[in-house]
Amino acid sequence: MAVEIDEYSLSSCLLCLMSNGKQIGTATGFAAIVDDRVFLISNWHVFSGRNAHTGQPLNISHAIPDAVRFNLHVREPFGAVIDCQVQLHDEDENAKWIMHPTGQEIDVAAIALPFLPKNIAAYSLPMLGQTASMRVQVSQDVYILGYPSGMSLNEMFPVWKRASIATEPGLDIAGKPFFLVDTASRPGMSGSPVIARSVGSYIDTSGNTGMGGVFTKFIGVYSGRMGAASQDDAQLGVVWKAHVVDEVLKNGIHGSYSIRA
Structure with a gap:
């Protein structure tokens, strides 16, 4: 009997934050697609490893993540998962991720996933079938x-x-x-x-x-x-x-x- 899985469950990824090959924390992310480019979305404080208000390191040992490991669900074949790792900085220690143009206190960030094969279709938000006209209100x-x-x-x-x-x-x-x-x-x-x-x-x-x-x-x-x-x-x-x-x-x-x- 086939197992039915909500496609929104397939969109959310467990992120393992790495520093010098060691895991220093976990977070969550999801894929988004713009102009056929796939991005991993999470928070600014996740990719930077810093408090968005103070800029200070969040890790008790002041470790800063240099890579993120995660599994990405793809549409074909059904149930397939790609084991991914993306480096957060280039060889000159410049960030490879991007942030909101108004600054770090807007706690959302993204990083491109250029290593994905062209024929891979990730379960991405907000492209999954949704009801854009739905009213969202307080207490809901x-x-x-x-x-x-x-x-x-x-x-x-x-x-x-x-x-x-x-x-x-x-x-x-x-x-x-x-x-x-x-x-x-x-x-x-x-x-x-x-x-x-x-x-x-x-x-x-x-x-x-x-x-x-x-x-x-x-x-x-x-x-x-x-x-x-x-x-x-x-x-x-x-x-x-x-x-x-x-x-x-x-x-x-x-x-x-x-x-x-």
Whole structure:
């Protein structure tokens, strides 16, 4: 009997962050395609190994990742996986990944995967079939497709972590394009795609109801909880809006960082 797997589960990758050949952490990422080029999407703090606000190293030993290992699901043959490793810096220690043109505090980044064969079709977001007209609103349940503490199903598939939208998703916060979700996430979920999912029916942005089927919309990139290390932790996570991914891919600049107080 054939096993049915949601194609959104096939889009999310467990990232193993490497430094001098040793694993120093895990995160989550997903593929996106622009002009036939495949990119791996995650957070700025994942690829840089640094706090997006201060620029300081995140690792307790101050190790900075120099490579990322991950498995990428491809469409043909079904169930096939490519074991990938991409270097984060060139021979001159310049970043090979790109970041948002406004700077590191927009915590989304991308790196090209030029080594993929031309005939490989990755499960990529946001190109998977989605309902772009679906209304997304505060209090709505959404799903974070990630790998908490490196956890995965059969080392291949993400955990669908439920969250609820906690702030008005149409508004920016402190002038930045993100909204908050209420969820008890764990380390390793940074870089996860976030989707809205409705089964049977959905309401579109005009207030009309669509019927019949499973409806999905890619709404952003998760980057972790606010204040997770403090007693003020309210279990609120940050989701960078979907359009930020487009801005990084179309107008991104070479990855860099600055140290801030």
